[in-house]
Amino acid sequence: MKILIIGGGISGISAAKVALAKKHDVTILECAEEPGGLMARIANCRVGFKTFLDEIVNDPRLTIIKQGKIASVDKKEGRFNVTLEDGQSLIADRVIIATGLSPYDPVEYKGKRVLTSLEYDQIIDQRNGELPADFNRVAFVLCVGSRSKEYPLCSSVCCSYSLREIKWTLQRAKPAITVFYNDLRYFGQEFYLEKVYRDAGVTFIRANSRYFDEDETGVNVRYFAEGKMKEERFDYVVLAIGLRPNPMLESLSKFFGFSLNEYKFVKEEEPLKTDVEGIYVSGGALEPMNIKDSILTGFGAGLRAVRNGDIGSEVMPVDERLYREEAPVIAPPEGAFDSCLFYIATDDPGARIFYEFVSSKFIAMARDLKRAGKNVYVVTRNVVAPSYDELEYEEARREGVIAIHLEEGETISFVDGKALINGPGREFVLPADRVISFDDYAHLFKDGEFLSLYRSEPQIRWNPTRWGRKKYHVGFIRHPRSERWEKREIFGAFGEMLLDAEEERALPQVNEERCSGCGSCKDACPQKAIEMEIREKVIAVFGPQVATGEPIAHIKEDTCVSCGLCASTCPSDVISYPEIPEKGNKHALECEIPQPK
Amino acid sequence: MQTTDHIMELAGHRQEDFSVCMGCKVCASVCTINDLDIDMNPQEFLLKLFMGEEIKADNPLVRYCTSCYRCASACPWQIRIPEVVRAVKESLGIEARFEKAFKKSLDIWGRVYEPFVVIMSAPDLLMGGYIKFLPKWMEYAGFHFPHKVKRIRTSHTLKKGSSSKEGRS
Numbered sequence: 001m002k003i004l005i006i007g008g009g010i011s012g013i014s015a016a017k018v019a020l021a022k023k024h025d026v027t028i029l030e031c032a033e034e035p036g037g038l039m040a041r042i043a044n045c046r047v048g049f050k051t052f053l054d055e056i057v058n059d060p061r062l063t064i065i066k067q068g069k070i071a072s073v074d075k076k077e078g079r080f081n082v083t084l085e086d087g088q089s090l091i092a093d094r095v096i097i098a099t100g101l102s103p104y105d106p107v108e109y110k111g112k113r114v115l116t117s118l119e120y121d122q123i124i125d126q127r128n129g130e131l132p133a134d135f136n137r138v139a140f141v142l143c144v145g146s147r148s149k150e151y152p153l154c155s156s157v158c159c160s161y162s163l164r165e166i167k168w169t170l171q172r173a174k175p176a177i178t179v180f181y182n183d184l185r186y187f188g189q190e191f192y193l194e195k196v197y198r199d200a201g202v203t204f205i206r207a208n209s210r211y212f213d214e215d216e217t218g219v220n221v222r223y224f225a226e227g228k229m230k231e232e233r234f235d236y237v238v239l240a241i242g243l244r245p246n247p248m249l250e251s252l253s254k255f256f257g258f259s260l261n262e263y264k265f266v267k268e269e270e271p272l273k274t275d276v277e278g279i280y281v282s283g284g285a286l287e288p289m290n291i292k293d294s295i296l297t298g299f300g301a302g303l304r305a306v307r308n309g310d311i312g313s314e315v316m317p318v319d320e321r322l323y324r325e326e327a328p329v330i331a332p333p334e335g336a337f338d339s340c341l342f343y344i345a346t347d348d349p350g351a352r353i354f355y356e357f358v359s360s361k362f363i364a365m366a367r368d369l370k371r372a373g374k375n376v377y378v379v380t381r382n383v384v385a386p387s388y389d390e391l392e393y394e395e396a397r398r399e400g401v402i403a404i405h406l407e408e409g410e411t412i413s414f415v416d417g418k419a420l421i422n423g424p425g426r427e428f429v430l431p432a433d434r435v436i437s438f439d440d441y442a443h444l445f446k447d448g449e450f451l452s453l454y455r456s457e458p459q460i461r462w463n464p465t466r467w468g469r470k471k472y473h474v475g476f477i478r479h480p481r482s483e484r485w486e487k488r489e490i491f492g493a494f495g496e497m498l499l500d501a502e503e504e505r506a507l508p509q510v511n512e513e514r515c516s517g518c519g520s521c522k523d524a525c526p527q528k529a530i531e532m533e534i535r536e537k538v539i540a541v542f543g544p545q546v547a548t549g550e551p552i553a554h555i556k557e558d559t560c561v562s563c564g565l566c567a568s569t570c571p572s573d574v575i576s577y578p579e580i581p582e583k584g585n586k587h588a589l590e591c592e593i594p595q596p597k
Numbered sequence: 598m599q600t601t602d603h604i605m606e607l608a609g610h611r612q613e614d615f616s617v618c619m620g621c622k623v624c625a626s627v628c629t630i631n632d633l634d635i636d637m638n639p640q641e642f643l644l645k646l647f648m649g650e651e652i653k654a655d656n657p658l659v660r661y662c663t664s665c666y667r668c669a670s671a672c673p674w675q676i677r678i679p680e681v682v683r684a685v686k687e688s689l690g691i692e693a694r695f696e697k698a699f700k701k702s703l704d705i706w707g708r709v710y711e712p713f714v715v716i717m718s719a720p721d722l723l724m725g726g727y728i729k730f731l732p733k734w735m736e737y738a739g740f741h742f743p744h745k746v747k748r749i750r751t752s753h754t755l756k757k758g759s760s761s762k763e764g765r766s
């Protein structure tokens with residue numbers, strides 16, 4: 001089959017990998033000078049993208065067309081005849097839309113010292129040898145161009161990427177950093193990072209600002225916190241710009257006939273599929289999402305596109321490698337009451353990955369209760385409602401659910417059917433016959449092997465669903481979030497399995513002679529694949545021989561996923577990867593999704 | 598009686614157009630009143646309204662809101678706070694000098710001319726003991742927008758009565 005992938009970003013490349021692994025002919029149509037998309041514009045990610053692309057770039061079945069623009073599309077007998085502006089024509093049996101996202105351009109706020117995060121990424125990129133001379137105070141302002149009347153979705157990645165920017169900033173310099181936020185919509189592991197940076201002195205303020213008074217030497221930022229108007233001076237202000245639908249989707253939808261939804265993203269008729277037969281969709285063309293999910297959906301769309309006899313969306317395919325767990329049920333409060341207060345907050349960073357799940361359940365319950373005529377309050381330290389989930393939160397507020405943001409440092413206590421909110425700037429009481437609190441449910445989630453808790457940051461290998469060689473996590477146990485993701489993840493996992501079967505896995509090897517037994521690798525391993533073994537060693541130094549036990553690291557091959565974290569952690573540098581042998585002589589394992597019965 | 602419904606009716610908007618407020622306090626960061634060191638947070642004003650708390654005539658927003666619409670143009674939801682403030686004033690039977698000056702300025706010049714507004718409302722400032730803020734006000738009056746709070750839209754393009762559901766179905 002001939003597969004046409006529109007968009008050479010990370011998601012399009014991921015889709016191409018799966019289609020190539022199944023020995024199909026793939027054409028990637030990229031409108032820019034080079035493939036790469038947004039990822040190649042992010043600090044230090046260019047290399048990651050290139051490595052990813054290099055794995056397929058020499059495949060004879062792959063064609064990459066650069067600076068290609070579509071002039072017309074004809075659909076005949078289920079095939080697409082695509083003519084480009086330069087006259088070239090292409091034939092495709094299947095098309096994957098992977099055109100990505102369009103970063104918001106806040107022209108009304110930008111300046112020499114008020115930068116967008118894309119501009120800031122250029123500053124902290126390792127290739128940029130010199131940081132600016134005055135780099136002592138940096139402010140991050142979140143939610144610029146998202147969660148608004150113009151664009152009501154949450155861009156879902158800007159909280160996370162700002163955290164990454166903080167990380168890379170602190171790796172190079174030690175400016176004082178302040179983050180102005182509405183919510184901190186992190187993903188998995190990043191909640192731990194948040195704690196790390198808080199402990200390291202990064203200031204988080206739950207108040208946003210649009211007052212940026214810039215002059216030659218700095219920017220004054222005003223914000224309202226602790227009941228007071230405050231003004232602080234920064235050297236640089238970084239605006240966490242939102243990610244909006246690619247405007248070119250409009251013309252593509254006309255060319256190919258697929259529909260867009262009301263927010264101008266591609267309408268997902270079935271998971272990763274448009275409403276036109278033969279046209280699939282992945283990555284940022286679906287909704288704002290991070291790199292890992294762009295890869296995941298790319299794998300999934302690639303797999304769907306090359307499968308014959310596509311399965312419908314309602315069937316849960318069976319494969320013993322696919323691992324899922326039912327999400328716990330959060331039941332609405334019962335009995336008679338007038339007012340109900342939902343409290344979305346937790347101090348336990350290990351429980352924070354459930355913010356997303358709990359926020360959406362609580363908001364849905366709040367809406368139901370409000371419709372039933374109750375007084376409903378949602379008091380929050382952090383509401384995690386990324387992407388489309390923000391719309392639910394918006395509707396709740398419209399319907400009269402009263403949302404109260406607790407600032408940092410404000411406290412809430414519950415006494416006799418009342419909630420007391422107390423802080424430096426205000427003090428008030430809310431009626432609360434019922435209180436439903438995050439921590440009431442935290443025990444439901446504890447001790448699960450949540451993939452995103454261990455691996456949400458990009459690593460040496462991109463494994464969006466792989467937990468172990470025979471275990472691929474999807475749904476709640478991958479990352480607790482909105483249900484629409486699970487079906488996408490299932491396809492993504494099958495795509496990933498296919499690629500894993502293709503790939504000769506390079507196992508890390510410990511040089512046992514030189515291992516000092518420090519155990520750092522064991523702590524670093526997300527898979528718990530390293531054990532410290534006691535090795536008998538015979539020591540004979542002048543005199544009698546003495547046998548002693550010394551620990552050395554042992555890697556369990558069946559659980560290791562070759563992520564490489566151990567090798568990069570080992571202080572003695574004694575873990576190595578053997579050269580990956582030439583591919584090709586190994587049969588691709590079939591990875592078919594069983595047909596519904 | 599000051600009920601939320603009544604205020605909304607006076608403001609000429611649906612409640613949801615205001616209650617969609619997400620608590621970001623962007624409005625407070627740009628509010629003109631805060632040039633006077635009054636520590637006003639328009640979002641708290643909205644919250645009070647929705648919690649059914651009574652807003653009194655001495656509320657700083659009721660006294661000093663200049664209807665400059667800076668808050669509304671910076672607000673992600675373009676919430677028209679001055680209109681709800683005006684409605685509260687109406688329910689309290691107050692028309693501030695600011696407002697009169699503001700309207701008159703619109704009549705004469707077809708736009709807000711700050712020096713005029715400040716001169717017209719000087720008695721209010723004097724009576725309220727806010728004379729100490731006068732230097733700041735004069736500074737403010739000196740130009741139209743005293744600092745680089747860049748505006749997305751001016752008050753003239755924010756048309757009254759359009760709903761916040763605009764452009765969405």
Ligand SMILES: Cc1cc2nc3c(=O)[nH]c(=O)nc-3n(C[C@H](O)[C@H](O)[C@H](O)COP(=O)(O)OP(=O)(O)OC[C@H]3O[C@@H](n4cnc5c(N)ncnc54)[C@H](O)[C@@H]3O)c2cc1C
Pocket residue numbers: 006007008009010011012029030031032034035036037038039042068069098099100101102103117118121157160161164243246248252282283284285289290291292294
């Ligand atoms: C400042 C910033 C920082 C970020 N930081 C992170 C981070 O730290 N971690 C993270 O996980 N994510 C981050 N992201 C998000 C990340 O960039 C996206 O998740 C990812 O790039 C989406 O990949 P994609 O392939 O779907 O789309 P894109 O990267 O947008 O790629 C789309 C490609 O399609 C091409 N294209 C578009 N239209 C057409 C057309 N009509 N014809 C042909 N080709 C077309 C484009 O030229 C582009 O190459 C960040 C985003 C921004 C803006």
Ligand code: SF4
Pocket residue numbers: 142143144146147153154155156157158159160182183184185240242386
């Ligand atoms: S991820 Fe959502 S909450 Fe965070 S900055 Fe972006 S739009 Fe705001």
Ligand code: SF4
Pocket residue numbers: 508524525526527528529530555556559560561562563564565566567
């Ligand atoms: S590569 Fe190392 S860290 Fe990664 S799973 Fe294998 S043993 Fe663990």
Ligand code: SF4
Pocket residue numbers: 510514515516517518519520521522552553569570571572573574575
């Ligand atoms: S980190 Fe290195 S030295 Fe330490 S136990 Fe592991 S392999 Fe041995």
Ligand code: SF4
Pocket residue numbers: 627628629630639658661662663664665666667668669678679
């Ligand atoms: S209109 Fe009123 S509340 Fe809004 S910024 Fe101006 S003075 Fe402040």
Ligand code: SF4
Pocket residue numbers: 617618619620621622623624625639640643668671672673674675676
């Ligand atoms: S700027 Fe708008 S959304 Fe934000 S707190 Fe003020 S009124 Fe609410």
